[in-house]
Amino acid sequence: MSRLTELLRQARKVDPQLGADLEAEVVELIKRRTFGLVFEPHQPEAVELPGRPVRRGDKVRVLPPRGTAVQSDHRLWRAVRVERVNGQRVVHLVELDADEPDTRAEIEDALVVVAEFRDRIYPGLVETGRVEHAPSKPFHTVINAENYHALEMLTYTHQESVDLIYIDPPYNTGGKFAWLYNDDYVDADDDYQHSKWLAFMDRRLRIARELLKPSGAIMVSIGDDEQHRLRMLMEQIFGVENHVAQLAVEMSTTSGPKTTNAQQGTIVKNVEYVLIYRKSPAFDIEVRHTPLYDGIEKWDANYPLWLNDDGTTESLYQRLDEEPSVRADIERFELVRKTGKLKGTFIGAPGMDLLLSASAAAREFILSNLTRIGRTDTPPVSGRSVDVPIGRWVEHQTDGRTYRLTRSGKGKVWQLYTLDRNYRLSDDYLPRFGRTVIRGDLWRGFHSDMGHVSNEGGVGFANGKKPIRLIKQLVKWANNSPDAVILDFFAGSGTTAHAVAAMNAEDGGSRRSIIVTNNELSKADRKVLAAAGHRAGDPEWEALGVFESKTKPRLLNAFSETAANAEFFNLTYEAPLSVRHNRAFERIAPMLWLRAGSRGRIITELGDAGWDVAEAYGVLTDLDRSSQFTAAVAATEGVVNAFIVTDDDSAFQMVCRELPDGVSPVRLYESYLQNFEINTGRTL
Template identity: 45%
Template structure:
């Protein structure tokens, strides 16, 4: 509809009456509503690929002159050829999308930037830009510098249905230049700000849904008050089979002021639980802060047996209206009388000598009913699971307590311990001091460790002194959030495609250290600089793609250095990181982690280059990722026609297949092999010779087919 608004303005300029008529009809259409979340999906997004070589057939923008702060010519041009060489090399351009009399021109290649539209086919590759290794044979964490929509498309080849948890902290759409749509910042006065945000999120979540394990996985999205309502509706529509819950988490106890509004101290976390995914119980219910969580906040062991909630009256369940008999001297529960039929006055019942009859009476003497029928009550009493409280000093009435099913299970599991039957005929039960208690988390989180200023911004300064990143998450908040779903998955794969400073990968490393896990995190971020930084750099005559511009981008300036510093225990300047990790696992930050990480930049390949085996070096990291991101990457095939690691192999020359298969059989760790051939029969012949359990993949048929199918599905 934003496009229609532009066309109406043009129509008004040419014919005011026609423009007014069109606008009136347009407004009438916009008042119509459909069920569910309705928003304008806009034209498919486009992204400028600074640094990508310009090729014939590319779509490009013409950059503004150096030193200019304008957006430049936003028309889209198609490259039809080239002329000249060196600094004078120029591209022949024709205006894209214009059927009748398109404009043509010639522009220096240095003044062009390639544009990728999201409805276009892409054939991605990866170029490694660095790595850090301290984790032996553990899987690598990976950082991918890319437009996240295209990185997600790439992951459909390497990780379809393989992701255990996605944690994302997307732009909150504050209007403060915190995100771009079609290469331009979305301002607070943009009439289509919310629908642009929804369109951006929907495209990415569509692919994320393809990556999550449908049997057991979780999508976790953090958000604040500006978009949480729309986000909730969006995920409900996109994941109808999932169980969705929202948590409120205190991240700034001091509060963030809002004009003419309450001071905000929290944000929201959506949990989209897929398949059998469910939050694990832990030792903390998340409601009370770390520093002031007394033992009395534990749930009580004994519960009153008087029915509360729905159906609490005698007439609601007559079989549960009976007297509980208590020894007047000892206070021991000795049994129960028969249920009293409706219409029979309880005053007609006379208890045996020496016993008191305790009835299920509510406040004011209203006749209620017990939680248990008489037979179940008698069984639990015989097991020591029922007791009577002392007489009330004012009324003389006793309260009857019992163990619920949950407490009986905790007793069997060892979380509760019994010291045996006491002289009043019930079990003496307490919490096991040697057993960590487990509680279901509540929907309001108030943890000192989740303070985003103290354990987000200030903690990041310890790793990257003198470098700034806006609003990083508390490391411990992300760690706690993920723990609920991957604590029992030591080999979990976690994805964060709005990675920013790299907190999610850092949190996964923390979880691995606590239990010896081999979890891996895939972090996707771009290399944009902040809006404020862009202004300064443009004044200096710099443009995206220049080395002095790119070195200040998020990926190169923050994400990669932060993850490297976390692993090595040293700042980018080589100094030991000062301070200690706190809370769940306390140790000096300078110790680092026994982890591995590799850094990549996404590339855009030509399908013919891929099919003709000319892009193998850029496709190779994707094959390594798909095989588990362990060990070395096979980046080239030698004269022997194949190569093999302890994890996967690549067969390039089918004439050497026999020798290759023999080596695969000698290497028990190999779980996947890639066979380069377009001959289906030859591929099947090699497959038949492979050991059981080794998964064969045909190159490049599987790669090309994956991205041909993807085209347009998610745009």
């Protein structure tokens, strides 16, 4: 390195800027991994902001003429001056990132403002819809936005506040539903297909980790194409020690069109994966996980015993044989021994599957006697020395639990484990009461859901829609808290929000979902609309986007069915000067409401009073009225935050001292501005 350091010193003497640029590149090269998952950290992505007026200092792109098939010009320009000429706004531009930058002037209609991911952004939210069916419940939040910037916005409202994240990102198959990167489709013939995808995911997952509580976890659906790369990426971000599971979810069967391929020797795909990582060990210490159960049709031959009330045991199969209604079916289906000493008696375990499938009487007998049917199992340590007579059972109590113990003819003590502990309602597509097994990392049967998934929510959506049951069971297993916060920032048609609302409707919970999707169009729709002279931002274009045509109508149906509350928002990009001077309050206001827990009304204006208090929070701008404000906060049960707009630290501290215990003060707009200034320093 000493030789390189000397060369850099010499370069700085000749050209200070060149020397500084070279040194920055060397620093980045040193940071790069030489083992593990190594990929090209592609240029930061950019998002176009159609409809946003061009301001001096903005980055812009020049759009192709309307109605043409000309490829978009991806060069970036800086707006250095805006003037009005013949009633039109004309913007003077200088090319960015060019050795010899061009200059040009364009009318505003030919330009679109661009935000790069390395740029400092100051987000806001504009309400586009509100449904309220249960005033006492919190609201679900649905955001139309580029999800990277939405995640940055959530670092202000939900830093370390999210219990679970579920996402279903692009699978990067290179197929007809290819995904967009910097407004270009990434197809299978792109040499950087996988590297671009990893850079795309890396930026989002790093911010997502900041949003999780220490006891939180993230669950990511993925296919074969990127599963192995995603797992390595997540281990780099969350740590190998925080890998929880990799689920294989049965999403299809080898039937239909797949049969031909399978018959020719192809191993067809039947599963997709869900990778699960926790933020820290607190996920397994502080959170209650709920086992999931799959139903089993077959009889478990390990349950041959019948427990009598007097402490004796006998054969379950003999008791079935002695039950008149069951015996009739045993004879009808010829389930009797043909030879030997026991000729004519029930054949026992080998005939149980047929008997239970064909005989209602046998099924009723089993269900009515679950506590009498048993098998032997290892006894508790304290039970091994209990005086138990051979061939009989006794009850043994220890550590607040009751065990049934028996002794075999060879003198060994056993615990009797009764069938009622293995019969319950299953978590299958069609739940039923019966024998079950605890589900492991193979999640069977979701192909049944996929056959009906297009009907969920009443809105068709063919591109990778996941079944509601999958999301519900992931949430149920990972964190069945009735007030968990669940985030999905690749929300598509809104299945996660639908699933969370349905869970609340079923058990009375107050879980909150926050979902982010954009108004992206399919490749085919973009081509047709562009040929017709339309652009992003035009009503005809926006009406066909996924948020407007799929997510919003689907969730309006879902929230109506489940009596849920919800707010719909569009993300905006604010000027810091407007924020600092309190001219953007109406668009910052929903973020304050989100930070306070998404309950009750949103304070959108303060009027002449200079303060207001809603169900969950209050806002004060006129510090001369702080006494009235703090009295109203104290009188309103459920207030958790007080947002105080002031540049004066001593005045802020004065109001803080007057606030009741349990109310957290937040200084505006210092906390907001500082949050996004700090976040700009992330490594992209």
